[in-house]
Amino acid sequence: MIVVTAAGGQTGTAVVRALRARDLPVRAVVGRRGPRPQLESLGAEVVVAELTQPAAWADVLAGAGALYLIWPNFDPDEAEGATALFGEARRAGVGRVVYHSVLRPQARAMPHHGAKDRAEQALDTAGVAWRVLQPCAYAQNLDEEVRRAADTGVLRSRWGLRTAQSLVDLADVAEAAAVLLTEDGLDGGTFEVAGPEPLTAPRLAELVGAAAGRDVVADDVVPAGEVPVSYPARCARLMLDHYRSHGFTGSPRVATALLGRLPRTYADHLADLLGAG
Ligand SMILES: NC(=O)c1ccc[n+]([C@@H]2O[C@H](COP(=O)([O-])OP(=O)(O)OC[C@H]3O[C@@H](n4cnc5c(N)ncnc54)[C@H](OP(=O)(O)O)[C@@H]3O)[C@@H](O)[C@H]2O)c1
Numbered sequence: 001m002i003v004v005t006a007a008g009g010q011t012g013t014a015v016v017r018a019l020r021a022r023d024l025p026v027r028a029v030v031g032r033r034g035p036r037p038q039l040e041s042l043g044a045e046v047v048v049a050e051l052t053q054p055a056a057w058a059d060v061l062a063g064a065g066a067l068y069l070i071w072p073n074f075d076p077d078e079a080e081g082a083t084a085l086f087g088e089a090r091r092a093g094v095g096r097v098v099y100h101s102v103l104r105p106q107a108r109a110m111p112h113h114g115a116k117d118r119a120e121q122a123l124d125t126a127g128v129a130w131r132v133l134q135p136c137a138y139a140q141n142l143d144e145e146v147r148r149a150a151d152t153g154v155l156r157s158r159w160g161l162r163t164a165q166s167l168v169d170l171a172d173v174a175e176a177a178a179v180l181l182t183e184d185g186l187d188g189g190t191f192e193v194a195g196p197e198p199l200t201a202p203r204l205a206e207l208v209g210a211a212a213g214r215d216v217v218a219d220d221v222v223p224a225g226e227v228p229v230s231y232p233a234r235c236a237r238l239m240l241d242h243y244r245s246h247g248f249t250g251s252p253r254v255a256t257a258l259l260g261r262l263p264r265t266y267a268d269h270l271a272d273l274l275g276a277g
Pocket residue numbers: 006007008009010011012030031032049050051052070071072073074100101102103112135136137138141
């Protein structure tokens with residue numbers, strides 16, 4: 001049995017899908033009660049548990065061979081909460097913990113990266129067998145803007161026009177997660193999952209234009225005002241500011257080794273996203 005947290009979110013559902021495609025039993029943990037048709041149709045056992053109440057996790061983790069720990073995005077409780085759950089996994093005798101981190105967690109100008117860095121540090125002394133997955137930004141992050149750009153001919157970039165991101169397809173991230181959850185010989189390893197090419201906004205506009213059959217240009221939309229105070233908004237803004245100054249790129253070599261093939265290109269993703277329409 002593999003336990004996946006934050007399973008109702010985009011990442012969790014993608015990981016559940018990749019595991020169920022391998023016919024593995026999955027306990028999908030969600031935060032709130034209510035119907036979960038997507039997870040149930042994948043054949044997962046759906047359970048409700050609050051991430052910030054680790055004592056309640058003994059039952060959730062009972063009999064689990066592995067835990068895939070995803071923490072919700074831009075959440076101030078991540079470092080302490082993830083650390084507490086690593087302890088619960090050890091107490092429950094979970095054989096393997098895989099932590100869903102981020103590419104370059106040490107980039108502490110982004111608080112949510114710093115939180116993941118501290119959680120990774122805690123793994124070292126947690127007393128469990130662990131692996132870490134460090135994904136770059138997902139290709140899917142831009143889907144809404146891309147659909148809009150296909151209609152309007154303008155792709156708005158809030159990270160400027162000069163720097164690039166190595167966008168990675170979430171399906172590849174989930175495949176890599178399934179490898180870390182199931183294959184031997186990877187304990188204590190930290191694995192980056194980046195897409196195959198660094199993509200600037202003008203290059204993305206070119207690709208969207210080719211897929212949509214029209215001209216698309218990139219437009220620089222500079223975030224206005226001071227950096228917000230609330231944690232999620234602050235993280236989002238500091239992330240965009242960091243991407244604008246430094247980009248967010250990585251090497252596809254590790255993902256290629258994990259997947260046994262090159263990661264999907266952004267053009268592959270666009271063919272799925274815009275192809276049907
Ligand atoms: N987007 C990217 O490009 C990217 C790249 C690298 C890493 N990441 C990381 O991936 C992780 C997952 O992101 P995501 O967008 O998939 O997740 P998300 O949408 O932020 O959250 C996923 C789920 O977490 C559950 N949740 C929220 N608070 C909870 C709580 N207190 N207790 C239990 N469950 C709770 C919610 O479940 P319910 O549905 O039950 O409310 C939600 O559906 C984040 O840590 C993010 O930093 C993202």
